[in-house]
Structure formats: C-alpha cells, structure tokens
Amino acid sequence: MSQNKQTMHEEEALEGALSPIVNKLIDKNFENSGDKIATQIAPLIGGAIREQIKSQKDDIVDALYPVMGNMISKFVTKSFEEILNKINDQIQNGLSIATLKRKIKAKIKGVSETELLLEESSEAKIKAVLLIHKESGALLCKVEDDNATLSDADMLASMMTAIRSFVNEWVESNDKFQELGEIEYGGNKIIIEASGYSYLAVIVEGAAYTKTYEKIRAALEKIVLSHGKSIQNFQGNFETLDKESIEQELKSLLLETKPLEVETQKKKSPLLFLLPLLLLLYIAYVFYENSIDTELQESIYSRIEATPQLLPFKFTVDVDNKVATIKGRVPFEYHKKLLQKELQSISGLKAIHNKVRVVPTLTDPLQVSANIAYLLQGFNLAKxxxxxxxxxxxxxxxxxxxxxxxxxxxxxxxxKKIQGIQKIQENIIIQQPNIDTNLYFQRGATTLDTTTKEALLKVIKSIKENQITTPLRLTAYSDMVGSKTINRELAKKRVQSIQTFLEENGVSNSLVSQIFDTPPPHVDAVKDPKEARRITLTLKQSKSDV
Incomplete structure (x- = not known):
C-alpha cells in the first residue's frame, strides 16, 4: 500500500515537472507547423461534424442559422433585384409590336407589365416529383419525366430534408410558423409542399403558375387522405406503403404544362376581338372613301379634257372627302365660269372650291399653238x-x-419671237443630204472630162441648196498600172483638179484627201481598171454634224 502511494507521488511530481515543458513544445509546434497540423486534423473534424449532424441536428441548426440565414436572405434579395432590373430594361428599351401588345394585354388584365412578362417568360414543365418522409428524410416514392433522370434521388431527398429543417428552424425566430416553399437553381426550381408526415419536392423547369401550385397541393392532399396513416407509421419498411397507388397520383403532375395561358385565352374579353374588327372596318372605310375621291378626281380631269375651251390650260385637281379644289390660270373670266359649270354636273361632289386665277395677260394657248404650226409648215417645205x-x-x-x-x-x-412660248425643249437631228459621188479619169489623165464636171456640178448644187458647211473628203485609188510613185503622183494631181473646180464654182468647204496606191476594196483592177482608179467624194462625218 505504501509502495502504491509512493508511486502516485512520483507520477504527480513528474507531471508537475514536465507539464510546463510539454506545453511550451506544443505551442511552439503549433506556431511552426500550423499547416501540417491542419492537414492532419481536417479528416477528423469532417467526420466529427457529420456525426454531430446525425445525432444533434437541431443544435447545429441553432448554431448556424444566424449566419446562414443572413447570407441566404441577402442572396435571395440580390437575385430578385437583378431579375426585376433585367425585366424593366427589357420593358423600357423594347419597342416592337410584341411590346405594344404586351402593354395592352397588361392594361386589360389589370396587372403590371413586369408581372405579365414574368408570366410569359417560359413554359412550366415538371421534370420529377419526390414524396419524402418528413422525419427520416427517406424517399417514399418518385416519378420522373422521360427526358429527365435523377442520378441519386435518395441523396437529394436527404439533402432536401436537411435544408428544409435548417431554413424552417431559422425562420421560426420570427415567432411565425412558416415552411420553405421553393428553391431556385439556374432556370429550374424545386417546389416544396408539406402536409402531415410527408412533403412533395417537385422539380420544375421554367416559370410555375398558380395552377401549377394548386395541382401540386391537390395531389398531396389525395396522397395524405389515402395513405396518411401508412406514412405516419412508416419505420423504414417500404412494403407497408402502396407505392403503385402513390405513383399514379404523382404521375398526374407530369402532365402539367401551361394551363394558365390556355385559360387566359379561353377567358379573353370580347373587347379583344371587337377592337381588331373595328380597326379593320375603319381601314376599309378609309380605303373606300379614298377610292371615291380618286374616281371623282379622274372624272374632273376627263371633263376638262372633253371641253375644247379648257383643254389648252393646265389645272391641278385635289379631291378630299368628296370636296374638289381646282387651281390653275386662265386668260378670261369666261373660262373660270365654264369650268365651274362643267364640274357642277358631276354627280357625287359635295362642294367645289374654284381657286382658278384669271390672268388677263395670259396668252391663249390655242392661238400660240396655231402660230407654231404655221411657222413649222413653212420650214418643212424645204428638202x-x-x-x-x-x-x-x-x-x-x-x-x-x-x-x-x-x-x-x-x-x-x-x-422665240412667238408670244406665249416661255420654254423650248428640242431634240432635232441634222439630216444632211447624201452627196457621195464617184469621179472617173482616163488612164494617165489628170484633167476633168465633161462627165466628171457634170457630176461635180450636181454635188455643188446640193451643197449650196442645203447650206452644207461640213468638210469634204476625197479618197483616191490606183489601177496599179505602172510604178507606185507614178500612180501616187497621178492621184494627187487628180485631187488637185477636183479641188480647183470646186473653188472656181463657189464651194468654200475645207477638203480632206486620202491617197491609196491600190484599187478600192472588192474591185479587180485587171477586169475593171476604170473603177480601180476612181476618186470618191463624200462628206466628212463628225460629232458636230448632229
């Protein structure tokens, strides 16, 4: 016994001596190897937290909800503000037919344009429905859309239960009992509807409408009424549940699409159909009135053209709502009164505003036209x-x-001397006479014989009668008899003889000559030497001739 006491005293003495040293070593180790210690202890902390959540979930909620609640509140508020800002920008900056239709529709339904845009943003589609036990978080039943498959529905059910419990504990601080209604992620949301000992977690793509929520509540109500007792007594044995019957109720939710829009279309106010009809009737009436005005305008112009005394004058006619306004100028009051009289006989006109001005100095167009015709008749007598x-x-x-x-x-x-002509527009072409002539010489001769002189005199007469001032062109050819030098000299002398004869007979037109030591094209000098050594006289064509 005494030995045991002695051993205890020794241990206490050793502990008293080593404790300060060990504490210093631990503190120093923490300071120098903090990262290493954190790495080693992290797995232990994670396991401890999971175990704590399982055994004392409510304590964890109480400890975290002041921080997490504030964070969730800020996130939700910020997200909603961003959504509203985007929608308002779309409303304010959008200017299209669809925008105008939405504004009118919002006024008729008595809602804001933002609410209407939210309602029309997308079509609700239920992708999956989970029936979850409240207390245990067990997945009692699930149904899924053919195009959407949940990889781990049981894990989702446990997570939803934990989140629901966490949020519900947090909001209880307001002394009001409230349930977590939905969770949004991306373009989807999870609608949570609780009743009794179970709740539904419905995964929806797009916007959910009032009808969607009502159908979810109705389905849960049927399940609770039919299977509430078995769900209440559920202890983990799924054979106690009629899963087939529950699945039938849940599958009815997958047919949910967009009933609100359909109902809205069915319940449209008759005013929506009446307004377009009235608009169409108004447009048809305007077109009808315009067609009548156009017909009356054409009738007035036809009546003026059918009246010889008014035909020379220029009038403008405007018809609006069967009221005709006539403007123009006439030389005498007689013409204005005649116009009024002719138009009064046209049926359909309500009134005639005769704004035609009487200008005494205005020349009678008929007389002006007669003077023009007389003058041109004299000019057209010339060839x-x-x-x-x-x-x-x-x-x-x-x-x-x-x-x-x-x-x-x-x-x-x-x-220009005829009174009444203020503007002349002309498109006159100068049509000069054809004086093309072939002149012939005897072999080796350079003088003009009688036949050549007679041909030249006819050309001279045409030039003088038509007052032709265009330059003349002489083109000389050769019969290729003898050397080229001799033939060129003969051609030059023949051209000179023609020029001298023209000048002696009063032709002052300038002359352009061209000499070839070959026959004309397509002429055989052997068979027809006379044609081969001819000289051709023509008018020199230029742009100024027109």
Missing part, C-alpha cells in the same frame, strides 16, 4: 426638213430632222 411639236402650257417640245445647223438656228430664233 430634208421634218419638224413636229408638242405645246403644253408655255412649254414647246420640238423633235424631227433638219438639213443643216443654219436652218436649225433660224427656226429656234423664229420660235
């Missing part, structure tokens, strides 16, 4: 002159052909 005209209220248009520029200038000067 190669053929001028026609159109006269439309002070504007004269000329087109046709004249023999030369001099005649054109004399014609335009004469027309």
């Amino acid at each position: 190669n002159n053929n001028i026609r005209y159109d006269f439309d209220y002070n504007t004269l248009k000329l087109y046709g052909t004249l023999a030369n520029k001099q005649t054109k200038e004399r014609l335009l000067n004469a027309l």
Whole structure:
C-alpha cells in the first residue's frame, strides 16, 4: 500500500515537472507547423461534424442559422433585384409590336407589365416529383419525366430534408410558423409542399403558375387522405406503403404544362376581338372613301379634257372627302365660269372650291399653238426638213430632222419671237443630204472630162441648196498600172483638179484627201481598171454634224 502511494507521488511530481515543458513544445509546434497540423486534423473534424449532424441536428441548426440565414436572405434579395432590373430594361428599351401588345394585354388584365412578362417568360414543365418522409428524410416514392433522370434521388431527398429543417428552424425566430416553399437553381426550381408526415419536392423547369401550385397541393392532399396513416407509421419498411397507388397520383403532375395561358385565352374579353374588327372596318372605310375621291378626281380631269375651251390650260385637281379644289390660270373670266359649270354636273361632289386665277395677260394657248404650226409648215417645205411639236402650257417640245445647223438656228430664233412660248425643249437631228459621188479619169489623165464636171456640178448644187458647211473628203485609188510613185503622183494631181473646180464654182468647204496606191476594196483592177482608179467624194462625218 505504501509502495502504491509512493508511486502516485512520483507520477504527480513528474507531471508537475514536465507539464510546463510539454506545453511550451506544443505551442511552439503549433506556431511552426500550423499547416501540417491542419492537414492532419481536417479528416477528423469532417467526420466529427457529420456525426454531430446525425445525432444533434437541431443544435447545429441553432448554431448556424444566424449566419446562414443572413447570407441566404441577402442572396435571395440580390437575385430578385437583378431579375426585376433585367425585366424593366427589357420593358423600357423594347419597342416592337410584341411590346405594344404586351402593354395592352397588361392594361386589360389589370396587372403590371413586369408581372405579365414574368408570366410569359417560359413554359412550366415538371421534370420529377419526390414524396419524402418528413422525419427520416427517406424517399417514399418518385416519378420522373422521360427526358429527365435523377442520378441519386435518395441523396437529394436527404439533402432536401436537411435544408428544409435548417431554413424552417431559422425562420421560426420570427415567432411565425412558416415552411420553405421553393428553391431556385439556374432556370429550374424545386417546389416544396408539406402536409402531415410527408412533403412533395417537385422539380420544375421554367416559370410555375398558380395552377401549377394548386395541382401540386391537390395531389398531396389525395396522397395524405389515402395513405396518411401508412406514412405516419412508416419505420423504414417500404412494403407497408402502396407505392403503385402513390405513383399514379404523382404521375398526374407530369402532365402539367401551361394551363394558365390556355385559360387566359379561353377567358379573353370580347373587347379583344371587337377592337381588331373595328380597326379593320375603319381601314376599309378609309380605303373606300379614298377610292371615291380618286374616281371623282379622274372624272374632273376627263371633263376638262372633253371641253375644247379648257383643254389648252393646265389645272391641278385635289379631291378630299368628296370636296374638289381646282387651281390653275386662265386668260378670261369666261373660262373660270365654264369650268365651274362643267364640274357642277358631276354627280357625287359635295362642294367645289374654284381657286382658278384669271390672268388677263395670259396668252391663249390655242392661238400660240396655231402660230407654231404655221411657222413649222413653212420650214418643212424645204428638202430634208421634218419638224413636229408638242405645246403644253408655255412649254414647246420640238423633235424631227433638219438639213443643216443654219436652218436649225433660224427656226429656234423664229420660235422665240412667238408670244406665249416661255420654254423650248428640242431634240432635232441634222439630216444632211447624201452627196457621195464617184469621179472617173482616163488612164494617165489628170484633167476633168465633161462627165466628171457634170457630176461635180450636181454635188455643188446640193451643197449650196442645203447650206452644207461640213468638210469634204476625197479618197483616191490606183489601177496599179505602172510604178507606185507614178500612180501616187497621178492621184494627187487628180485631187488637185477636183479641188480647183470646186473653188472656181463657189464651194468654200475645207477638203480632206486620202491617197491609196491600190484599187478600192472588192474591185479587180485587171477586169475593171476604170473603177480601180476612181476618186470618191463624200462628206466628212463628225460629232458636230448632229
């Protein structure tokens, strides 16, 4: 006994001596190897937390909800603000037919445009439905859409139970009993509907409408009424549940699409159909009235054209709502009264506003046209002159052909002297006569014989009668008899003889010559030497001839 006491005293003495040293070593080790210690202890802490959640879940919730609750609240508030800002930007900046239709629809339904846009943002589609036991978090039953498969539904059920319990504990601080309603992630959401000893977790893609929530509640109510007792007594044995019957109820939710929109279309106000109809009727009425005004306008123009006394004058006619307004100018009051009288006989006109001005100094277009015709008749008597005209209220248009520029200038000067012509538009072509002539010489001769002189005199007469000032062209050819030098000299002398004869007979046109030591194209010098050594006289064509 005494030996045991002695041993205890020795241990206490040893502990008292080593404790300060060990504590210092531990503190120093923590300071120098903090990262290493954290790495080694982390797995132990993780396991301890999991064990604590299993055994004392409520204590963990009480410890974390002040921090987590505040964080969740801020996140939800911020997310909702961002959604509203995006929607408002779309409403304010959007300017399209769809935007206008949405504004009208929102007014008719009595909701804000933002709410309507949220409602129309997407189509609700239920992807999966889970029936979960409240207390244990066990997955009692599940149904899934063909295109959506949950990889680990049991894990999701446990997580949903833990999250639901956590949030419900947090909101109980407000002294009001509230349930977690839904969880959003990405474009989807999980709608949570609880009743009795179980709750439904419904995974929805897109926007969920009121009808969606009502159908989820109705399905859960049927399950609770039919299977509430077996769910209440559930102890982990799934054979106690009628899973087939529960699945049938859950599958009915997968048919949920977008009933609200369908019902809205069925319950549309008759005003929505009446307004487009009234708009169409108004448009048809406007088109009908415009067609009547157009027909009346055409009738007025036809009546004016059918009245010889009014035909020379220019009038503008405007018809609006069967009221005609006439503007223009006439030389006498007689013409204005005649116009009024003719238009009054047109049926369908409500009123006639005759704003035609009487201008005494205005020349009678008929007289002006007669003077123009008389002048042109004299000019057209000359050969190669053929001028026609159109006269439309002070504007004269000329087109046709004249023999030369001099005649054109004399014609335009004469027309300018006729009173009543303010503007002349002409498209006159100078049609010069054809004076092309072949001149022939005897072999080796350079003088003009009688036949050649007679041919030249005809050309000279045409030049003088038509006042042709265009340069003349002489083209000399050779019969290739003898040397090229001799043939070129003969051609030059023949051209000189022709030029001298023209000048002696009063032709002052400039002359351009071209000499070839070969026959004309397609001429055989052996068979027809006379044609081979001819000289051709023509007019030199240029842009100024037109």
